[in-house]
Amino acid sequence: MRQLLYQLIFFILLGIPDGRCLHMVNFFVPEFANRGDKVILECGFSVNDREEELYTVKWYKFDSRGKMSNFYTWTHSNQQPKKHRIEGVKVVMRESNQNFVTLKQMKIGSSGTYKCEVTSKRRNRNPKYFHPNENPPRFNVIEEEAKLQVVELAREPPEIQGGRGNYFYGDDLNLNCTSKPTYPPTTLTWFINDNRVGNSLIEDDLLYKDDDLYVTISFLRISVQPNLFRAGEIKVRCVAEITEEPIKASMLPDKKEFKLYQVKLPEAMKLSTQTIFDVPLFGDGCTNKLTKFILVIILFLNFMF
Incomplete structure (x- = not known):
């Protein structure tokens, strides 16, 4: 049953x-x-x-x-x-x-x-x-x-521009570093002989490009001084990394402020690229004046004889 x-x-x-x-x-x-x-x-x-x-x-x-x-x-x-x-x-x-x-x-x-x-x-x-x-x-x-x-991740390192062929003590070192178009935007960081440069010497700008991509430009302004040298040279590095922080673009084509929301990337997609600029030093201030005087004498003698 x-x-x-x-x-x-x-x-x-x-x-x-x-x-x-x-x-x-x-x-x-x-x-x-x-x-x-x-x-x-x-x-x-x-x-x-x-x-x-x-x-x-x-x-x-x-x-x-x-x-x-x-x-x-x-x-x-x-x-x-x-x-x-x-x-x-x-x-x-x-x-x-x-x-x-x-x-x-x-x-x-x-x-x-x-x-x-x-x-x-x-x-x-x-x-x-x-x-x-x-x-x-x-x-x-x-x-x-x-x-x-x-x-869109950077496939090439950033580009450093503005460097001269030689510098003397007291000269101004004016460099700018430009990232490749990316999304999320790229963060650029300056290093001098492996020491990170303070924000007071840097000015950053974020530019909006086509297809929602962004280009970051960073300007470095510093005076060439003896204390900057290590082992007789100055190595300036610009390191590009994808940022994970919300960023406000300065201005879009529609003239309205735009906020980029936070984008968390997996570790495998996080890339870091860099470019190095070696500062060529010609001499100090006194050597600078003496060198110019000698060059003038040489040019004058070549002209006379």
Whole structure:
């Protein structure tokens, strides 16, 4: 009797519709992508074919203001996916289906939150007695989302400009260091013989370039003095690193202030490059005057004879 009761309960539960038939199996959105790369978004799910059928698969992107836009739709009725144009998202249709969507030519503006939404429609058990007004179709919806950040890292070291062929004690050393266009912006740090230069001797500027990239320029102003030399030389280094701090750009083309939000990079993507400038010293102040006098005498004698 007890066994018969268990069997009865089992068949009753088996006949109850399972609202969780549709479920997500694999969902993947890369956390970071390099500018210009191709990325693959994955939305793997499972549908109970006995209870339901796949209805639609849709991909959305949220912009920085939180606005959600649909850029890809796969419909079971015709199985012909459609793409919808939105800024920064380029879908490769021949490499996309109900489980995978391929995006190409990623830009900084492609960054944002991506969401996959899967909808299934419950099958009608008794189509002979189905009345749309009395038995509307029941839908199950699952969704998942993740953030993707596109970056442009420096592939070359910064460039130091402004150096002369020789210096004398008391001369002003005026150098500027320029980073390559990057996102997030680059932080430039000056070192003289491995000693970090204080902020009072440095002036930085952040320039906005095309495709949301930034160029950092740092100016170094210092007087050449004997105490700066180590082992008879001065080595000036400009080190470029990707910053992880929010930065305000001075001015954008629309003449409005713009704030860059914090971007945390994984350790594997953090790069540091540098350029070294050796200060060529010709002599001190007295030697400078004597040298110039001797050169004048030599030129005069060559002219006379």
